[in-house]
Amino acid sequence: MTAVDTSIELPAAGGGWRTVELAAPRRWEPHPGPYRSRVAFAAAHVVGDPWGENVPGAPAVVDWDSTLEFRRHLFSYGLGVAEAMDTAQRNMGLDWPAVQELVRRSAEQAHEHGARIAAGAGTDHRAELATVDDVLAAYTEQVEHVEGTGAQVILMASRQLAAVAAGPDDYLRVYSELLRQVREPVILHWLGEAFDPQLAGYWGSSDVDAATTTFVQLVEAHADKVDGVKVSLLSAEHEVGLRARLPEGVRLYTGDDFHYPELIRGDGTHHSDALLGAFAAIAPAASAALAALDEGDLERYDAEFAPTLPLSRKVFEAPTFYYKTGIAFLSWLCGHQPGFTMVGGLQSARSVVHLSEVFALANAARLFPDPEAAAARMRSLLSVAGAVR
Template sequence: MTTVHLPGADGTWRTRTLAEPLEWERHPDGFTSRIAFAAAHVVADPLGENVPGAPAVVDWDSTLAFRRHLFAHGLGVAEAMDTAQRNMGLDWAAIQELIRRSAAEAKEAGARIAAGAGTDHRTELSSLDEVTAAYLEQVEFVESTGAQVIVMASRQLAATARHAEEYRKVYDAILGQVSRPVILHWLGEMFDPQLAGYWGSADVDAATETFLGLVRDHAAVVDGVKVSLLSAEHERSLRARLPEGVRLYTGDDYHYPELIRGDGTHHSDALLGAFAAIAPAAGAALAALDRGDLAAYDAAMNPTLELSRHVFAPPTWFYKTGIAFLAWLSGHQPGFTMVGGLQTGRSVVHLARVLELADEARLLPDPDLAAHRMQLWLASAGLTR
């Protein structure tokens, strides 16, 4: 048996005996009942100058190996999204290289890949035309790699547009020029405060009407929408109103088991940062859905929810830290460093709980390694029992 000593916020210690590793079945051919993407993180080169404000130095071998891990469990990769630290350390040069390399890996594996197109390579934008041009530059680049385009929410558009009609002007222009159906991404302010009032209103109902009008007018080139507002009620209402053939890719890291499972009439597909952390369990659950085995789906997926809710706890935009930490504990990367120094985004107590919840969900492939790395990391923080 493997034990690990973990600190609490009150200064006390608790001893946890880790569960034996579970042999999760792989599903490299994907699934038939749902489409599922994991938004993947990047692994920083531990020797790189990955300090705040510096260009990203990426450990490409580990980063791409992690994508192969996701592919092996049947998941597509949503590349260069907020999980990969867009607007939190990943610069445009690294974004381009990441999308190129990941698209090549996906092609070789016969796996799905979609990638974010935004405006973050040009931070000084003062007009809607400039925002549109920046979007189209990135759309063209993503399409050139063979990846599906995810039209990301834009900080620059949020800062420039004054009302809903101006959002429509920009998105109408983008969707009028794409060559293949895209995924539209509505990222809530809990993930990025600079996106508050997106679609021209702080009122979610009003913003939803603008968003739905856009989707309906361009349904032929909208494969689906990814909505990350952490509201199951809003998602159920929205997906029931989408045009025929337009998918809702849930981005709700608090309620995804029930939303993907569906209500017998509607269900959500998935594009989730949480799936980067729970890939083996997600793969098993989705395979169970393909078999029509709802009990097996629940048994695999439901135990992951508390872990996800903890990783995505406020301030939600630091969830990337928990995902990278769990990847390190699981042996998917050599060190726990992040682009922009983001490994400092969560506390010792928070990350100790990540290990516990991952263990409860049977997501630690090597408990001895996880325990060893946890104790090393605690010691480096000045904590020994």
């Protein structure tokens, strides 16, 4: 009989090794229906096909079976899917033909499961746009595609608009025209430069207060066409202030992967809903926390989220835009995909020491359905990396 390993040796930062005892797996309760107290989306990643030429600069080759199975996993925990967002490597390997197919396939599956789905519409299918009118036309094309699938539209921040806009008026012009055109209320996405340095100065100013004033002006003028706003600036203080300024009925979907438990919990007057890449990694724990919130059990809510926060902060540490690597890595460790392969070769974006800490924190949060299988996969990665004793 083969002995069962109950621990794993992991390389530690600065050299040396640390022994991590494998935590017992936890049985997480499924929750296929939505939550009463909050709306919750997980921004899902895509799985690269290990047989595809998923190297930097090459067209994306997606493992569709694993990608769609992962979305069913999220649906089983009551989470909607925010599709084709930055978590899915928009502007970092996922090209427009793959985006179109991804949104179409995911929307069909969501409708079959009665699950909520929203999908990103941007301008990334056109590399060079010279004018604000060009940006508006590009946005319109993607909005029409998303609407045609039946998914809710998420108006993503545009690198091209950031490059050509002369000031706040250009942002207001583009977004106002789009909001007049859309059929149903959308989610506005303000992605900070920590996630994408090319979005610095979005809304026409590098001053966050001035940019926020422009953003709120837009929402107030078109509140009937705005379901909510997703803000990813990693500032809890800014988010608390912004959500208090939003018109009644407009949600704030937190994109703050560093402070989501307190923001979703709320302050007794206002709260945030969720649209988080972190939820793709911690779906069972997020489900348990939201179920506790539905029951008014704040102590259990806090306890369910507490061990996930150090993990999320590690996955999203600077350079934050490489967090997708941690999301895909955890998916692999949990058995949701056959290999640690990403489009654009992005699996190489984090060090083996970083990934070892991600493993340890996920183990502490008891997120591995099969800890021994996760450890075996981790050991194989360490061996390939040459991190062996």
